[in-house]
Amino acid sequence: MSLLRRTPLTRILVIEKNVHAHKVVGYTLVSAIITHVVAHYYKFHQLEVSSKGKMTFIMLAFHKQTGIIGHCMLACLVFMMASAMPIVRRKLFELFYLLHHLSFVIVLLIFFHIPGTPFKYYIAGPGAIYLIDRLYRFVRSRTNRPEILSVIEHPSNVIELRFAKRGMEYQVGQFIYLNVPSISWFQWHPFTLTSAPEEDELSVHIYVAGGWTKQLVQTFRERAVRMPKKLDIVHHSVPVPARTYKQDLLSLDLQQPMSVPAHLGRSDSDMSKSYRDFSGSTQASRDFLPPELDYYSSSASNGSRQMALNRNKVLPAAPASYDSLPTIMVDGPYGAPTQHVFDFERVILISSGIGVTPMSSVLKSLYYQLNAAPHQRKLKKVYFLWVCRDIKALEWFRDLLAALDAEDANNILEVRTYLTDSLSVDHIRNISMNQDRNGPDAVTGLYRSPTYYGRPNFDKIFEDIGMRNPDTDIGMFFCGSKPLGRTIRSAKNKWNRELRHRNTRFVYHEEKSA
Ligand SMILES: Cc1cc2nc3c(=O)[nH]c(=O)nc-3n(C[C@H](O)[C@H](O)[C@H](O)COP(=O)(O)OP(=O)(O)OC[C@H]3O[C@@H](n4cnc5c(N)ncnc54)[C@H](O)[C@@H]3O)c2cc1C
Ligand code: HEM
Structure with a gap:
């Protein structure tokens, strides 16, 4: 998508609606699956009635590999869908993200659900593109560990991180994913770059919204206390500028x-x-x-x-004084x-x-x-x-x-x-x-x-x-x-x-x- 955004195709394709398009495809798929399952269940019920109990509904539904694997896929889908509901996703984003990866299990199970399925022809192209992209993103993110240059604590629960650019080319408004392994190895959180492409450093402003961001601020505060000299975190403790407000x-x-x-x-x-x-x-x-x-x-x-x-902020005279700050990994930029x-x-x-x-x-x-x-x-x-x-x-x-x-x-x-x-x-x-x-x-x-x-x-x-x-x-x-x-x-x-x-x-x- 980042590549597509640089082409005139942006005039025809509304690329920014990608997540919306994905949801539409996801829900369409789910509707098709529900129709598929209901049709099978109706057939099993008819067979149970017509065989006068010789074949039971349960027997037919879990018949051989097809039935058992079909139900495994259905279970995966139920977990995926339940966790993708906005109410769950907003509160437990990590759970949603983890369970969303059941989609890979579903794709694998399709091969066993219907042996000899032509599904392989459909999945080969997009699947390969996706896997290459995912692998590329993984390598890029795990190897990009820029040096933190400064941390600024702003009023109203916002901290600003400034770190080395390391040749990253980006455009205004683009965002990156941050990972702090000392907080969580798996969690990647998106933040918009607040620096301009013309600047030598990257910056993000992070609002303390929940668990991960809270831990991030705590981590920086704890580490900063141990700093031998220099202020790492510049506290903007004066709520209103002194020259515009009489303090007393x-x-x-x-x-x-x-x-x-x-x-x-x-x-x-x-x-x-x-x-x-x-x-x-x-x-x-x-x-x-x-x-x-x-x-x-x-x-x-x-x-x-x-x-x-x-x-x-005061830029560090000696980067060595920042040794005790946590490592951050950066993935991006994204359009x-x-x-x-x-x-x-x-x-x-x-x-x-x-x-x-x-x-x-x-x-x-x-x-x-x-x-x-x-x-x-x-x-x-x-x-x-x-x-x-x-x-x-x-x-x-x-x-x-x-x-x-x-x-x-x-x-x-x-x-x-x-x-x-x-x-x-x-x-x-x-x-x-x-x-x-x-x-x-x-x-x-x-x-x-x-x-x-x-x-x-x-x-x-x-x-x-x-x-x-x-x-x-x-x-x-x-x-x-x-x-x-x-x-x-x-x-x-x-x-x-x-x-x-x-x-x-x-x-x-x-x-x-x-
Ligand atoms: C494209 C994009 C750009 C963003 N830019 C900024 C920014 O510049 N500054 C800023 O302060 N915030 C930004 N956010 C929001 C920021 O990513 C979340 O506030 C942060 O991830 C919350 O994590 P948490 O564990 O502290 O809070 P939680 O309590 O876990 O979550 C608070 C909210 O953030 C969402 N969220 C949680 N984890 C993730 C995740 N890994 N990926 C996506 N959403 C998540 C949840 O759905 C929930 O609505 C941006 C989000 C997106 C999607
Ligand atoms: C069975 C159908 C679905 C499949 C196979 C599927 C698969 C995927 C895949 C592969 C990703 C990308 C993960 C990554 O590369 O980082 C993804 C992301 C996502 N999916 Fe789905 N999905 C499905 C249904 C849904 C539905 C119905 C929703 C609606 C809420 C949804 C919401 C999302 C969101 C919000 C993301 C982006 C997460 C992020 O990185 O911030 N998905 N999905």
Whole structure:
């Protein structure tokens, strides 16, 4: 599939729907098998009746090799299907994955179920391709053990791993599988690469979702404690940046009337106005950059742009000091829908929570491309909407957004962050106290990217963007929760109908989880 994704066939085949297609084939197969079994059972029942009990149903059903093996296959299928049900798969993914391999037992048993079956002719081609692919993936993954360069602990249960690239070629939005043998030799977990192909390192942002990711964080914490020197894990313990929030609430003048920040409660339709207000503020953004980013401006000229996006961490002086970190094995990269972002002139990137990971790769790549010759870049405009429940989650890619905010001289990028968590009165007061009407946003610290409170109104957003872009195919890329995906799809369908006369079309891509 990775090979197919690089061909024009992607225009005809919806490769990103591979898992969906697989499920359809799987359920079709199961329906056929149920029909097959029910037909046999009906026949056995008829025979039992017509033989007046000389032949029993059980005798006929387990008759010779065919009956016994048929029932073994059926048992395998029942286990496979039961574990593939979403309710089981989401809770016990490893069990599902293990039992899914009963499919190989089924394939083998078919030869004994019906001796002399022509099945071998059907399975030979696809089976060989599959086995070669599986073998290749196995060797590649077991031999790719990159060195971990740094581990960063972000707020809201996210850790970032940075490791050596080792010549891996990949495109934005693609994902890799990680295996940490000290946690489990068998478990491979998929994570989107948050680094850009232009960077020298690979990075992933991992949200602590369940058993394996929890163990991963613990493993890194334990190992880091034993480190002789240097901080391996950089704790981002300050929940809200000090320069935008007054840490000491007692110091607030509680008599002061509560003023609401300019954009609090602002509707989406006001967005274009605020962007116009801030346009051309690149110099101001630069001045605003915190001192840590100072080397960014100077390094920009010597070509070492990578540092600008990585100011949170200290790269190791001596890799030897990381000896005690666990070994990781990497399998990939694997293709994902977001890799088509640069095929469009205009794109809308939408993510919720940790679904921001593929967008990070896109935005970082955009950052590197901003100064490239414009004719080499098809992408002219990016609207990035990030829906976060938790204010602290905005910290994950804060530096990236700050760097883009400063660099984006041509206003290619419009960022809108949405906070859906309900904020306390103190919190709102704190934000409003720190919000300067002409200054950067008090939450994101960015000039051109005000934060919105509440859920995005996609209806308005798509209307606004659609009306601004006649005669255009706008690429829409979403990664996030399923309910949000449904809302976006229905708003997109509506505006695709409404804007047909203007020749505007939203071309939707969604990152699917298994
Ligand atoms: C293509 C893809 C890209 C992803 N990118 C990221 C990312 O950038 N950052 C991030 O934090 N998370 C990402 N995820 C989700 C991540 O893989 C899971 O959160 C992680 O595997 C959970 O493992 P766990 O044992 O800690 O949690 P569990 O409690 O076991 O599982 C939590 C959820 O993750 C799913 N899951 C568990 N194990 C696997 C597995 N081996 N393969 C696929 N799904 C699994 C389960 O179905 C369940 O819904 C991605 C998933 C996919 C399919
Ligand atoms: C009898 C029919 C089926 C057979 C023979 C079969 C076989 C397979 C095989 C060989 C794989 C690839 C494993 C790998 O290479 O990593 C796979 C993956 C998968 N199958 Fe099936 N399958 C069947 C039915 C189903 C059904 C009905 C579902 C629906 C829920 C399903 C869901 C999945 C998923 C989600 C994956 C991807 C797992 C991952 O790597 O994340 N399968 N299946």
